[in-house]
Amino acid sequence: MRNIKLTIAYDGTNYHGFQEQRGTGLVTVQEVLEKCLYRLAGREIKVTGAGRTDAGVHARGQVVNFNACGWNIPTERIVLALNGMLPADIAALKAEDVEPQFHARFSALAKTYRYTIYNSRIPSPFWRLYSYFVPRPLDVEAMARAAKKLEGTHDFAAFQAAGSPVKNTVRTLYSVDVCREGEELIHLIFRGNGFLYNMVRIMVGTLVEVGLGKREPDDIPDILASRDRTRAGPTAPPGGLCLERVEY
């Protein structure tokens, strides 16, 4: 086995998420990547991603691994070869040889997601696909205080999409940071050991309600304790979300 770790970035706007959806006819990042690998390597190559991203969600540091056995290409040429074939909304950033037991999902120690809010009375055409437009003023200090209450090891069942089959809903958030960039942008940065389905977007929807004054930072512990999805806020839209980094 020749195990390759590949870091990629993509604009998720035109994809139905990262993960292959067999038989649905929907185009995913994984399928496009595997088609390019097939054309370059001359044989089928299946990739394993560090994490799903949903339709419209972006990535600046998604990681996949695949077995390049029999593909006669030096590892340092893989990025250039792929970028010559990938569509412009997907880019290969880095390819590395890794030990056979490396697994993009199971070996991951931490993931970092960034969620970007465009907070202005006037929307921006340039941020429309990469942010959540919130026209009313947000109290960023209150959001930051609420964010701190999400940090640590908790049962995040209340922050998981309803109907999700996952049983163990305990996860650890190492940090949740809220910061402004310029006048309009607010970034929420979540670093944790794992994330439930829609967990970041539900946390953001809840923090935005705090920012609007509809909830208090002190409501967060009660929502966590309830384990009840209906107690948390709405699911924020996908375009603001970006998988920034996976650590191993």
Place this chain on the structure above:
Amino acid sequence: MRNIKLTIAYDGTNYHGFQEQRGTGLVTVQEVLEKCLYRLAGREIKVTGAGRTDAGVHARGQVVNFNACGWNIPTERIVLALNGMLPADIAALKAEDVEPQFHARFSALAKTYRYTIYNSRIPSPFWRLYSYFVPRPLDVEAMARAAKKLEGTHDFAAFQAAGSPVKNTVRTLYSVDVCREGEELIHLIFRGNGFLYNMVRIMVGTLVEVGLGKREPDDIPDILASRDRTRAGPTAPPGGLCLERVEY
């Protein structure tokens, strides 16, 4: 007459430029804006733009004016009303009452265009629509020296699209600045009293050849003196170009 000056921003990716193209079936920013004004005002409103932008070219500060006579809306409500109806890739930024003789094109004293280059071995999915991807290293110092030689009042015939009907090709560039942002971005900022068709994109194509070492900064005066389009560089792609500001 009730003369309104309206400042707008748009992502030009999905438009065939700013200006109306009657009978072509191609969607332009002007047509979309006029349709929204028609629906809001209940009568046809024609707008006059400060400048054409080509297909794929963006704007952060395009200016139009129109006669709002008979449209019963306070000027301070126009921006909000328009943004409630415009598609997400066009935004109204500011509406002002101006004197009847104000004309978005003829009253303009200066325009500023920004051209953005993404200079890295690896393309960025997020900059693909808003920059010109140049994978080979650029000598930004040489580009800046060449840029300075474009400043001033010159006959820019060599930097006009071939076959253009414009007779007087003398224009004044008040400043041409080249600056880096972070590792990958290079911005070229052109401020002048007027621009010929494709003039910025041809200047950029020429400056990129300087950056690649194919030309010297000292070639610029000769190209200007030649008045010959074939002596200048290629026309850089539209996505990197943005109309930043119009001054009156």
